[in-house]
Amino acid sequence: MIEGRCLCGAVRITAARFNGEVSVCHCAMCRRWGGGIMAGFVAPADAVTVSGEVGRYASSDFSERAFCPRCGSSLWMRDHGGDYELSPGLFDGAADFPLVREVYADQAHRFAGFSGDHPRITRAEYEQTHPHVEGDA
Numbered sequence: 716m717i718e719g720r721c722l723c724g725a726v727r728i729t730a731a732r733f734n735g736e737v738s739v740c741h742c743a744m745c746r747r748w749g750g751g752i753m754a755g756f757v758a759p760a761d762a763v764t765v766s767g768e769v770g771r772y773a774s775s776d777f778s779e780r781a782f783c784p785r786c787g788s789s790l791w792m793r794d795h796g797g798d799y800e801l802s803p804g805l806f807d808g809a810a811d812f813p814l815v816r817e818v819y820a821d822q823a824h825r826f827a828g829f830s831g832d833h834p835r836i837t838r839a840e841y842e843q844t845h846p847h848v849e850g851d852a
């Protein structure tokens with residue numbers, strides 16, 4: 716079980732099960748939404764409990780990005796009916812989660828490169844096998 720909250724505390728999230736590893740995305744939408752990057756760890760939908768009012772933005776035909784309407788904290792990204800990609804910064808217990816991959820690594824702003832030997836997946840590599848939004852850059 717891991718527990719988190721937004722900046723103002725109006726939204727609280729618990730996840731009974733989660734993968735405990737962080738992926739970072741540098742795509743154009745994630746850069747804007749997250750202030751530079753989006754970081755997320757995965758929790759299955761049936762393991763996540765949310766309290767408080769949540770704003771939802773349909774950032775594509777297949778996914779939503781959720782935020783606190785009061786303080787603006789980025790809460791999660793989720794494909795419809797899929798797993799949650801929860802923002803690790805909301806969860807004190809995520810402090811030691813390892814970074815396991817960067818996606819859209821070739822699109823990263825220079826300040827946002829991460830050290831380590833994790834996979835760095837390019838836009839072209841990612842878009843071969845995943846749903847994506849055309850022309851987002």
Ligand SMILES: [Zn+2]
Pocket residue numbers: 721722723724725726783784785786787788
């Ligand atoms: Zn808030």
Ligand SMILES: [Zn+2]
Pocket residue numbers: 740741742743744745746753819
């Ligand atoms: Zn992205």
